[in-house]
Amino acid sequence: MKKNIRNLVTGGAGFLGSNLIDSLMISGEEVLCLDNYSTGQKINLKKWFNNPRFELIRHDITNPINLEVDRIWHLACPACPKSYQKNPIKTSKISFLGTYNMLGLARRVNARLLLASSSEIYGNPEIHPQAEEYNGSPNCIGVRSCYVEGKRISESLCFDYKRMHNCEIRIARIFNTYGPRMRPDDGRVISNFISQSLKNKPLSIYGDGTQTRSFCYVNDLIKGLILLMNSTYDGPVNIGNPLEIKIIDLAKLIIKKINPDLKTITSNLPEDDPIRRRPKIDLAKEKLNWVPQISIDEGLDKTISYFRNIL
Secondary structure (H helix, E strand, O other), rough: OOOOOOEEEEOOHHHHHHHHHHHHHHHOOOOOOEEEEEEEHHHHHHHHHHHHHOEEEEOOOOOOOOOOOOEEEEEOOOOOHHOOOOOOOHHHHHHHHHHHHHHHHHHHHOOEEEEEHHHHHHHHHOOOEOOOOOOOOOOOOOOOOOHHHHHHHHHHHHHHHHHHHOOOOOEEEEEEEEEEOOOOOOHHHHHOOOOOOOOOOOOOOOOOOOOOEOOOOOOHHHHHHHHHHHOOOOEEEEOOOOEEEEEEHHHHHHHHHHOOOOOOEEOOOOOOOOOOOOOOOOHHHHHHHHOOOOOOOHOOOHHHHHEEEEE
């Protein structure tokens, strides 16, 4: 009889974590969700509360925990600048101690661990697009460094545990992701633009709007994470949509979809905000047979529909 896989998802009540849990539960697996609700929300998991294959544990991963699991999806960490800059020391602790504790657990129970790393480790890149072999150009003492350096030390810890203790690790470098269950007030550009548009407010653009991002719809991202976890490849892999769009063009697209009469206003670009960001995903194609399927047009429609309901 096939053993049922027992999954631990840290940060499982958050945007990415709850969408991942949906996929794991639908596939018939067991899920333990760990979250302290600093940015996650219980309501994201409501549909699974009475399911015997699901367990919700309130816990801060800066403290160790002992559980019996087969796979650890380590997603816990505030991911938007507004959240992680609110308490940068706590953010650094989550990245280091949280990853250290999860790797210690993985070692004890012989579980495979997937780390949700970030494109932020590339900093304000000097190479475009960004491939996994690029070491990045981060500001290690700037206002974003708590998150940037946190992800870099998390990756370092993973590879040290692999080298010293033969732990099974997977590293996903996640680029900008959007979709249902984003918080309207999280400060990310797509949630900002949609929330402002639905409230008939002018859209706030930082800088001149010519800076670029590459946005991946959450369903595509989750498929990429699952393929990576199930693969034999243990080097870092970029997971993101290589379609690059200027922020001003994103604003115009959302305005067109919600209210063509809306205007934009500009303010100063935040410190260390990357000018260009686009993943090179050749490795994901080769090792995982993964490419994003959902267009920005379709993804925005789904996200706008979600925001209409919650606002």
